[in-house]
Amino acid sequence: MSTTHDRSLWQTVKSIPHNVIQFMSGAIVRIFGTSDDDYPATGVQPFEGEPTKEKHF
Template sequence: MAISKMFSGVMQYISEAFLRIFGPTDDAYPFIGVQPFTGEPYKKRTADIW
């Protein structure tokens, strides 16, 4: 009895992982495209060189 419950739990764990990996995505990211750069440009300094 305990072996069948353990086997059932392992199979449920593996099948849930499989469905999570290969199932449809549940992302809610907006389709906004590429964002423009609004930061400071990089200035190379002597301290940055190793």
């Protein structure tokens, strides 16, 4: 039982750097990758209000 437990522990320890690198590379790809936003192109919107005549300081 001790040998099996040691092997399992060693495999877990060996997989930790792989998991950390995979996690970090996924984050880097998400940050610097192409945008997956699906927003409509709106362009410049005109101002449709009344500007104030008085200035309040």
